[in-house]
Amino acid sequence: MHWSEYLLPLAEGAWVTVQLTVYSTILGGVLAFVFGIGKLSSNMAIKSVSVGYIELFRGTSLLVQLFWLYFALPLAGMAIGIDLRLPPVVAGVLALGLNIGAYGAEVVRGAIQSVHQNQREAARALNFTPRQTLFNIVIPQAIPEMMPSFGNLAVQNLKDTALVSLISLGDLTFRAEQIRNFTQDSTTIYTLLLLMYFGMALVVTVVMHLIERFAGRWRMVGS
């Protein structure tokens, strides 16, 4: 087999990897905001749930989380009489999203705390409610601060999608493994695989830079 013949099956796998990355990054982004804001809440119940989520998913290994969702969760469901068998793609997106969301939540918390106290005081003086202050004053200014870290996390997430091949999801790494089992041409396949991931990471970096530029407009003028 000539190496160019590997490209079609690898491209199919790459498409799965792209979808996984996009869905899990979006899920992670939503979770990051929910629990990042939740950690700063004055309500003890919300705060402790957020801290618990962040510590649990940052404190354990992604592969352990993935295996737990895929192998252990169905058994837990069986014990309480609910069918919790997840298709590999759902388990993969959930594990990746939950994991990256926990890291993102710390970024969101840090960025919100970095917004200057004067801004909150001014909003209070103008009679904004706490909710208006958070969503109209604090968060728009915090987002540009989050973007560089979010860019790193998105690349991290792309790299982590390779792990879903271990729960038999047909992503880029999984396809490459199949071809290698068939042709035993390890050097060519893994070199191609590394280059493809590198190319995809560069695309993710560029996209995140564009979003960063867009979000930069919300940065306070003169600060």
Added chain:
Amino acid sequence: MLFGFEWDLTNPLNFAISILPILLVGMWVTIQATVLGFFVALVLGLFLAVLKSARSRFIAWPARLVTEFIRDTPLLVQLFFLYYVLPEYGIVLPAFMTGALALGIQYSAYTSEVYRAGIEAVGRDQREAARALNLSAANTFTHIVVPQAVPRIVPAMGNYLVSIMKDVPVLSVVTVLEMLNVAKIIGDRTFDYLVPLSLVGCLYLVMTLVASAGVRVLDTYLPKQGLPLK
């Protein structure tokens, strides 16, 4: 039975207690892989950092490209590459060594940035003062820059140690019997994944909490101004 320990399937609690020693054997492998991988990352990262700060563009630029390439490709694929490609060129390493090497290579990209940032954070005036006092370049580096850079570098390195620990389960794909792989084998044999995998999650939480606490203690005891030399 695994590693000479029998499991007791009468109820979940007994099962958990009976497999704990088996998982601890796996945990010991996890710790060994973490330490060895961290050591490789520290050495290789320093090497990359030195190359990246070289004056010649023909050395610094390729070093930057290599760092970027390592950082942007998945650990799993790098591990497969080392495990399946190296033997084709006559380099046959045991799975554990290949795994620790892969961890070290992946994290050397991160540690090289930590070294660079730590050294750059030492103020320019420090170097100028050393120059005014007629210290040689080598003396300036070993006696002025390094003692002040170390307190900045150590906490960041500690965080990467914890990250390496969380990436060790990836080595299970090349048959390394670390904690997750052991739990998976127990699950395969008993058809109960819930208890072993949950237990691994708990043990990981304990390990990362202990490691993070250790890093924090180290950080509080390190003098912020730099290590005193005499």
